[in-house]
Amino acid sequence: MTTMSKLLSDLIPSDLTGLMDNQYTRYALGAGAVACLAIPAYTFIKNRIDPISLAVIRGRFNTKDIVEERYRRGAIHWTWSIFGGLYVIIGEHPAKWLLIQEKDNIWSGIDGRPKAFRGFATGSIIDQDFEEHARSRRLMVPAFKIDALKGYLPRMLHHTTNSMEHWAKECDKGGYVDLEEGLKLLTLRIAFTLLLGAKIPDDNFEEMSRLRERYAELFLGFAPWPIGPWDGKKRSKIAKDSILKDVGEIINERRKDLEEREKSGKGTEDGVVEDSDPLWLLLKAVDENGDRLSVQELAAHSLILVIAGHETTAATLSSFVAECIRDPTLISRLRAEQDALIASTGRQIPSYEDLKNMPFMDAVFRECERVHSAAPNIIRRARKDIVYVPKDGTKPTVVKKGTMILWDVLSTNRDPSIYPDPHTFNPDRWLHQPPTTSPTDSATTTSDIGTTSTSIPSLSPFRLATFSAGHRICIGMQFARMEMLAVASRLVREYDFTSDVREGTVLEKTISGRKPLLHYPLGLGVRFLKRTGVQKAV
Ligand code: HEM
Numbered sequence: 322m323t324t325m326s327k328l329l330s331d332l333i334p335s336d337l338t339g340l341m342d343n344q345y346t347r348y349a350l351g352a353g354a355v356a357c358l359a360i361p362a363y364t365f366i367k368n369r370i371d372p373i374s375l376a377v378i379r380g381r382f383n384t385k386d387i388v389e390e391r392y393r394r395g396a397i398h399w400t401w402s403i404f405g406g407l408y409v410i411i412g413e414h415p416a417k418w419l420l421i422q423e424k425d426n427i428w429s430g431i432d433g434r435p436k437a438f439r440g441f442a443t444g445s446i447i448d449q450d451f452e453e454h455a456r457s458r459r460l461m462v463p464a465f466k467i468d469a470l471k472g473y474l475p476r477m478l479h480h481t482t483n484s485m486e487h488w489a490k491e492c493d494k495g496g497y498v499d500l501e502e503g504l505k506l507l508t509l510r511i512a513f514t515l516l517l518g519a520k521i522p523d524d525n526f527e528e529m530s531r532l533r534e535r536y537a538e539l540f541l542g543f544a545p546w547p548i549g550p551w552d553g554k555k556r557s558k559i560a561k562d563s564i565l566k567d568v569g570e571i572i573n574e575r576r577k578d579l580e581e582r583e584k585s586g587k588g589t590e591d592g593v594v595e596d597s598d599p600l601w602l603l604l605k606a607v608d609e610n611g612d613r614l615s616v617q618e619l620a621a622h623s624l625i626l627v628i629a630g631h632e633t634t635a636a637t638l639s640s641f642v643a644e645c646i647r648d649p650t651l652i653s654r655l656r657a658e659q660d661a662l663i664a665s666t667g668r669q670i671p672s673y674e675d676l677k678n679m680p681f682m683d684a685v686f687r688e689c690e691r692v693h694s695a696a697p698n699i700i701r702r703a704r705k706d707i708v709y710v711p712k713d714g715t716k717p718t719v720v721k722k723g724t725m726i727l728w729d730v731l732s733t734n735r736d737p738s739i740y741p742d743p744h745t746f747n748p749d750r751w752l753h754q755p756p757t758t759s760p761t762d763s764a765t766t767t768s769d770i771g772t773t774s775t776s777i778p779s780l781s782p783f784r785l786a787t788f789s790a791g792h793r794i795c796i797g798m799q800f801a802r803m804e805m806l807a808v809a810s811r812l813v814r815e816y817d818f819t820s821d822v823r824e825g826t827v828l829e830k831t832i833s834g835r836k837p838l839l840h841y842p843l844g845l846g847v848r849f850l851k852r853t854g855v856q857k858a859v
Pocket residue numbers: 446447458516625626629630631633634637694695696699700787788789790792793794795796797798800801
């Protein structure tokens with residue numbers, strides 16, 4: 322008898338009544354029973370664990386898979402995330418329900434966020450809610466209006482030129498420069514000097530790098546152990562205290578300046594370009610009792626302005642660089658547009674009006690915002706039991722008081738009913754077939770960059786969710802859009818950063834416990850070289 326037939330005869334005895342006496346059969350039945358319980362249990366758990374949390378735990382992040390999984394679960398569904406159980410909502414209809422109609426029924430300040438996200442900017446605009454929050458926004462909004470933006474542009478461009486020359490010098494020594502990190506340093510410098518009015522000498526790149534390291538450490542407190550480092554909270558607190566100390570010094574200096582001006586009657590009115598930044602407006606503000614904000618309150622707002630104002634913009638600019646590396650036709654089209662603009666205006670350095678005349682560049686950024694949204698989620702919490710009734714009239718969902726609700730930005734931005742072939746990076750979709758606009762949404766914008774000027778109309782922020790929507794829509798959206806166009810146009814006009822890429826550079830973004838925003842796992846190592854035949858900027 323062969324080994325196989327012996328095994329079979331052992332497994333299947335001729336006398337079936339003695340089946341349970343056979344030890345192999347018992348093993349097989351036992352294994353079958355475990356599988357019967359384990360497979361549905363595994364499927365049940367897997368279907369309820371949030372795909373982003375699962376990807377971070379596994380260390381394998383694929384945006385397309387995550388988005389498809391979230392759509393499979395539906396426009397509103399329950400999930401367990403690393404921050405606890407919550408409802409996920411996708412798309413325009415539930416987002417409007419959450420962010421507008423139920424505005425008074427949700428917390429969007431400190432009480433609305435997961436515990437891990439609390440406590441790093443206590444008392445700032447993002448912690449505040451309701452009237453207090455609305456007051457802070459009213460105070461800051463003038464710093465983001467067109468006149469203020471126009472005032473920021475020359476200094477933005479100056480810092481960009483300075484950084485580009487620095488990167489080129491580094492590469493002249495024969496190495497590569499990590500543009501992802503370089504762009505963070507640049508946007509951090511822009512945020513410190515323009516939003517807080519700090520004075521930072523042009524050549525102190527080392528000090529900027531140290532400052533940037535502290536900002537990176539700050540994020541270590543976001544992810545709970547074991548995903549983040551075991552001492553993440555402690556390191557984050559040390560970084561925060563150190564940043565607050567620096568910010569406190571800037572505030573004290575500017576407060577002294579304000580007091581001196583008030584005493585001498587020199588004038589503190591806005592409109593002087595250097596004095597229309599958000600910190601200046603906050604410094605001058607008085608409440609109904611005539612009191613000014615304390616240094617602690619000012620420091621908290623300043624901290625959040627710098628965090629929100631540099632990391633996200635740099636992330637989107639990095640996506641721009643990565644897409645140009647991936648597709649060389651992009652860079653030739655962008656260059657053709659820039660070169661034509663230079664020829665028609667005679668300006669090597671773009672003006673504010675020029676930024677409104679770059680439809681293709683604008684389209685590329687709109688696509689970067691859509692596909693590579695810097696902030697993947699927006700989180701709120703129910704203040705009372707609230708009910709979501711789906712558009713199609715299917716079963717309503719009751720969200721219990723105290724439950725977190727996460728608006729899935731990544732998936733909303735890839736809604737196939739709005740964006741055909743949603744996972745493909747295709748800037749032309751904005752030029753040829755702009756998605757439907759919503760006229761009421763223009764009320765949320767404070768400038769005309771990238772909205773009314775080019776062939777690209779303003780899209781409902783409930784459909785392109787990158788900057789959020791409703792009463793907390795990103796206050797710096799137009800600042801960011803202007804900054805991205807300004808920096809990118811300078812890069813494209815004068816430098817080549819696409820042909821010599823460091824070996825091993827990975828162009829797919831990921832999230833990890835140490836870096837909770839989407840980023841390139843090994844940075845963007847490129848050789849940054851001056852284009853030949855470019856006229857010197859003046
Ligand atoms: C590409 C760049 C940017 C992206 C993707 C982005 C995205 C966001 C998002 C998603 C929110 C959350 C709103 C919510 O909770 O609903 C937000 C809030 C905020 N952003 Fe931005 N942002 C960017 C650039 C900036 C810049 C440049 C500044 C400052 C100049 C800024 C300042 C703020 C502030 C202060 C808030 C809090 C607003 C509030 O709570 O009312 N952001 N941003």
